[in-house]
């Protein structure tokens with residue numbers, strides 16, 4: 001089966017991807033967090049650093065663009081193409097208020113006429129420059145029934161893969177995915193489909209697959225794969241249990257890599273806190289340690305909890 005690593009802005013940057021890929025591997029595609037091209041600058045130096053192939057060796061990376069302007073998309077795509085990329089992903093799912101207010105991400109979904117024109121432009125460019133464009137979408141902005149029209153719109157374009165996160169904007173990442181709409185896509189979409197949403201375990205994958213009557217393959221995993229980095233190994237049959245030796249290596253690599261680029265302690269610890277927000281599910285019954293760790297302000301306090309408690313060898 002094929003597993004795609006979902007983009008998580010602030011988490012799955014090149015440091016994370018390199019650490020994960022070296023320690024775990026078994027990911028067929030990594031999607032980079034969004035780049036939002038602007039008039040002045042299609043890709044900032046910071047964004048360029050994250051996606052440059054030099055910093056993503058051995059990683060099958062798909063950069064993502066977030067925009068509602070086809071000229072901005074094409075400028076950004078050209079820069080990415082010059083770096084060697086032949087697939088770009090379009091973000092039509094971001095639910096953030098500031099993003100949607102600018103008509104981007106999920107905020108673009110209700111503007112169906114503008115969306116069609118945008119897709120016309122970018123797929124004409126893609127055809128002439130032999131680029132693949134995949135799309136990551138939600139069901140709609142206001143109402144999931146918007147998805148019926150969106151499927152018809154998408155069907156008119158050579159979308160290399162349509163990744164569906166079956167929620168609407170106001171769902172953010174909460175509640176159950178709206179499975180019946182993904183079932184509709186399976187029946188009516190002409191694009192190759194990829195499911196994304198709420199797969200945290202092998203049991204979840206099997207449950208969703210049996211609901212849909214097809215094995216979800218490829219499947220895109222986000223929070224589930226951060227929370228349990230062994231999840232891809234489990235789904236592919238390389239592991240049955242979470243591998244804590246690998247987990248410790250992942251933790252240590254990220255902790256040290258962040259120390260190289262950030263200071264003082266608290267800034268690195270903010271990064272680690274964000275990760276522990278996901279990882280804490282692996283440490284049932286260790287709530288007191290997790291609480292202490294989340295409060296740590298200095299490396300010494302943090303390391304006392306992590307290395308003399310949670311990850312003690």
Ligand SMILES: Cc1cc2nc3c(=O)[nH]c(=O)nc-3n(C[C@H](O)[C@H](O)[C@H](O)COP(=O)(O)O)c2cc1C
Nearest residue numbers: 006007008009033034091165197198199221222223
């Ligand atoms: C902190 C965070 C950052 C995210 N950043 C992006 C992003 O840059 N681009 C994108 O398409 N989706 C982004 N997403 C959405 C995820 O890629 C994914 O669609 C979502 O988490 C649902 O999948 P999951 O249930 O497997 O986590 C983000 C989600 C979270 C929680």
